[in-house]
Amino acid sequence: MMENQLINFTQRLTKKHFYQAIINALRILLPFEFIGISLHIIYETTFHRNGIFEAIFDLHSHIPAFKQIGMTLKVSESLIFLSIALLIAFLVADLLVSSSTKYQNNHLAGLISLILYFTLISETSPSLNLLQISESSGNILLPIVMGLIIGFSFLKLQSNFHSTFDTNLSILLFFIFILIVGAIGLTVHQTQYYATLFYQQVTSLLNIGQHPSFFKILLAVSLRNIAHFFGMISDFTNTVANHFPDESANLAYASAHHNLWKIPYPITFHTLYNSYGMLGGSGMLLALNGTLLFKVKDKQMQFAARLSMGQTLFDQGGTLLFGIPVLFNPLLLIPFLLSPLVSMILAFLFISWKLVPPATYMIPNATPSLLRAFLGTNGDWRALILSLICVAVSGIIYYPFVKMLNRATLEQGDEMHD
Incomplete structure (x- = not known):
């Protein structure tokens, strides 16, 4: 009985546009996640001074440019994970809008979600250092929530106007979102009260x-x-x-x-x-x-x-x-x-x-x-x-x-x- 209820609940959930947007975004980004995790494993096991293979085989004494290779792997890994977070923000908003509306999807919702999310993590990170911004992007729930907020906002506005956005309205909404999220991000960065x-x-x-x-x-x-x-x-x-x-x-x-x-x-x-x-x-x-x-x-x-x-x-x-x-x-x-x-x-x-x-x-x-x-x-x-x-x-x-x-x-x- 409980098994049937759990399956039925899952099946109902999978029919929701917002859930489909989240799941499809994660699956689209699977290759990026695989590459990022692979680089992370190589760095942590082989090119980190406390890595298991480095500890066993003393690799830093035998591999030329050991530190440089390790830094390259670390930076590449950080860039991939940051890109994943940004693309999640883009894809969730974009997929939600495209699956829930009859109007033409011009990817504007996804682009706004991506830029707002990057603005938020940039302002809340200790500095504009790549590694610190990448660490701030580790919480993938935040770009998902950002994508859902922007996606639902676009759907609501589209239903009210009964047409696609004209250029002036799109630009106006874009800057309003930037200002609002920028203000919130700056406040969070200054106070850190909630954390x-x-x-x-x-x-x-x-x-x-x-x-x-x-x-x-x-x-x-x-x-x-x-x-x-x-x-x-x-x-x-x-x-x-x-x-x-x-x-x-x-x-x-x-x-x-x-x-x-x-x-x-x-x-x-x-x-x-x-x-x-x-x-x-x-x-x-x-x-x-x-x-x-x-x-x-x-x-x-x-x-x-x-x-x-x-x-x-x-x-x-x-x-x-x-x-x-x-x-x-x-x-x-x-x-x-x-x-x-x-x-x-x-x-x-x-x-x-x-x-x-x-x-x-x-x-x-x-x-x-x-x-x-x-x-x-x-x-x-x-x-x-x-x-x-x-x-x-x-x-x-x-x-x-x-x-x-x-x-x-x-x-x-x-x-x-x-």
């Missing part, structure tokens, strides 16, 4: 700065993954979940005593979530990726799953988020939130029962997913076994929802042919 207030409330709730309880770690992970599911992928969501000080104490103890079994804080965000609850990225995407490869029937989704498999092995799930898409997909929300929590509960039990030592050592970004806990425990094979168990259990959690995804896609295809 400060929200951050204070969340950190107060989680008691960041103190040793958190197991349930507060679960809460932090849930907040982080809810934010990521709706496209709020930014430094803030990472900061909420990562700034717990007990990991430094654990690392200091392990370095002094060379004993992971007696560290002062065996249950931390790092020992649970970083090591076992985010294999493949937020939402245990490695498990979803594997389930999709074996179960999904839609050719477009099969392609996205094959394309992203190598990346989820390196803890980067962006291509999968865009290609299925996982983002904003009601059928995948429950397992996206549930599978990391179940994996963390398993890790909590194994660590508490002294079956696995806590993963104490810090692991470089983009380290292969299944090796995170293994390396974090200095090569303990039991941590590797637990990682495999967590992926398998998460795959079982995803399995019925992937079946529903198949059913919803199949029924939607049948309706299109009727």
Whole structure:
């Protein structure tokens, strides 16, 4: 019964023009996301001084122009991700207008949305430095909202005028939007009130700065993954979940005593979530990726799953988020939130029962997913076994929802042919 209700809700949602605009924009940008994630993995593993391959093979001593290549990769990656955010703002507005109106689409809505979004992130970034602007564009919910606002505004105005905009009205509206959003952006940049207030409330709730309880770690992970599911992928969501000080104490103890079994804080965000609850990225995407490869029937989704498999092995799930898409997909929300929590509960039990030592050592970004806990425990094979168990259990959690995804896609295809 609940399965039918969830499928029916999803099918009704997919018929909405605004939802179609969002999903189609993400899928159009899949190649860009794939390239950006690939460059990110190469940079983080090979050309970052803390990268796993650099640490193992001492690559900076053997690769000519090591720093220059790394900087080129970093800048290219930033440009691609910034372009993705700008194109999301353009495509959502443009697709919404083109799919919802009988009037000729001259792409003006998309262009205005793109320029306004760039104006906003430029004014709210600390400076006009490319890397800082790119970091400001990491939250893809903002360009989506911008595109929807501009798109719906154009549709409303078109319905009132019953014709396409004349040139003078278009120019007038363009500058009005620029002035309004510019004023809002400048105010946000000057005050940062909303971010400060929200951050204070969340950190107060989680008691960041103190040793958190197991349930507060679960809460932090849930907040982080809810934010990521709706496209709020930014430094803030990472900061909420990562700034717990007990990991430094654990690392200091392990370095002094060379004993992971007696560290002062065996249950931390790092020992649970970083090591076992985010294999493949937020939402245990490695498990979803594997389930999709074996179960999904839609050719477009099969392609996205094959394309992203190598990346989820390196803890980067962006291509999968865009290609299925996982983002904003009601059928995948429950397992996206549930599978990391179940994996963390398993890790909590194994660590508490002294079956696995806590993963104490810090692991470089983009380290292969299944090796995170293994390396974090200095090569303990039991941590590797637990990682495999967590992926398998998460795959079982995803399995019925992937079946529903198949059913919803199949029924939607049948309706299109009727």
